[in-house]
Amino acid sequence: MTVIHQGHQISIVKICKFNVICTVRILRLTGIFLNCSCGLWVLLHSISVRIEDEEAHMAFTSICDFIHNFFICEECRQHFYQMCSSVSNPFNKTQDFALWLWSAHNKVNERLLKEETSMGTGDPKYPKIIWPPKQLCPACYLPLKPKNNESNQTNWNKDEVFKFLTTYYGSTLVSLITSDDTLTNKTVQHTRSEEMMAPNAVVVPVGAAVAIALASCAFGALACFWRSQQKSRKYRHLHSLKNI
Template identity: 65%
Template sequence: MLLWGPPSKFVSGSWDPKQENNEIRSIDDGRTADRLLNWINKQMGSSYGLDDEKYENEHLNTNISDPGQIARAVYDVEEATFTSFDIILGQKMIKLETRASLTKFLQLLVVHHPSRRCRKGTAEILVDFDDLLANKKEVAGLSQKGVLGNYQICGKEIPRGYWMFCRGSKNETRGFSCGLWVLLHSLSVRVDDGESHMAFTAVCDFIHSFFICEECRQHFYDMCSSVSTPFKKSREFVLWLWNAHNKVNERLMKEEASLGTGDPKFPKVIWPPKQLCPSCYRSQNSKDNHIDWDHDEVFKFLNNYYGKMLISLYKDKEHLRDGQTGGVVVEDLAVSTNAVVVPVGAALAIAVASCAFGALACYWRQQQKSRKPRRSWN
């Protein structure tokens, strides 16, 4: 028997076919693949076909000039956030020498993550994080999935188990690495000038401490180490990360060409391509492909692309389609505004003091601990 319904309704593990208004229904016409797909298309108002190949992403390669595609990446940012946390716990990577790096990155997420539910989930971890790491004996236990594994960093809907914007044409391409890059870019465009260098060090320390690929980790660390002067403007951090990403792409383009490991439908390119941002290009040498960038235009593009546009398709809708998100309220995808849900007094203090994200997160945690009973977000 095949059943149809929102993913969240299957969690309980029970189904009563006699219950009225049941959101889980039996699929009564699925004897062949064609009939099953026709039934699904009727429910979703879609037109999928059995010959479709990676339907969700196949148009990205041929229509790269469509900036609206990035709006779907907000779900991949959530998936990448969960996956990062899951890897850290699964690989037992929380140690005395790495916990400060994790704390700084969580503080960055709790204020500037583009998904509200990830900001809430991260904040819940931060509220108890210092207590959980109160003594050295507990650190080893925390690197298991036991204690911290009970926290839902992006809410109970995550993980979904699939990628949307970041889905590759092969299982081993794109996915997590793509989602992580989108997360980092989305963080960079949301920090204020006074936070820019702290955000830079938080990202660098996080990658250096927790990214599994040793070669990738060292390469990123070398790029971080090349920065000799602290960033004073968010623009500097945004453009540094953009340039670092392009350096990684250049290296991988050569590697994938020699080893044949790239994604044929999503080859590595220098970002952004001219189709997506023609004003970003002053000139391009046809012989060596050297690009003379207009950095003001690049900065403007990155701010719009990874900022407003990341969640723009869903701003005016009350709910997202069940087939895409399980009926998640759009507010959970609202753009970050340098503030989290805090008591009025804390919000006022934050506004007056214009705290950087580290101080803000720390202050917020203290306020939350003093509230009884502490509110649950799930």
């Protein structure tokens, strides 16, 4: 699937005949390449803050199954599957699931940051960071406890983190995507550092905006997979009742 925007051809998510999502790269309007897994992450976060409490665990299992069966990167699938397998108790609240996904994403970024640093493969203009940065959500950060002062651990205010995620991946993205001024030339010329340093503002990086706007086409595939899972569970349940 290719999308043309302002004269630039952007290859995004392909639903192949072999039922895999191809991790092709996105050509940003600035000429910088980013992996489309960034857009997939934004899509998953967007789903996590829009579900009801009673849908939390079904969303978790559906997303885990979706990544495990459809994402083409074998190493990525295995890492994600390991994180899913570490969950021992069902999610009963939207907040719990959204925070688990947020924590999992930060763990992935930490691991990739170490790998990119050791191998020298990271992009200095777009480094892996812990999300959200303090500039975007000061209330998300609590003072470090005395025993953690010399460590790199962050003392999170998780209630504030959830509020931030709900706004950032909810109303902020909706207004961004529907706004006529989202992808103006002035916005495209902004660097990520400028966006991150904007005081008292929640700013969506252009790369993420492009990725989520385009990667939303993958939602159809996820929705179909989710629906098929529901139908399958319903069928098995009815079949088991007949055998009683």
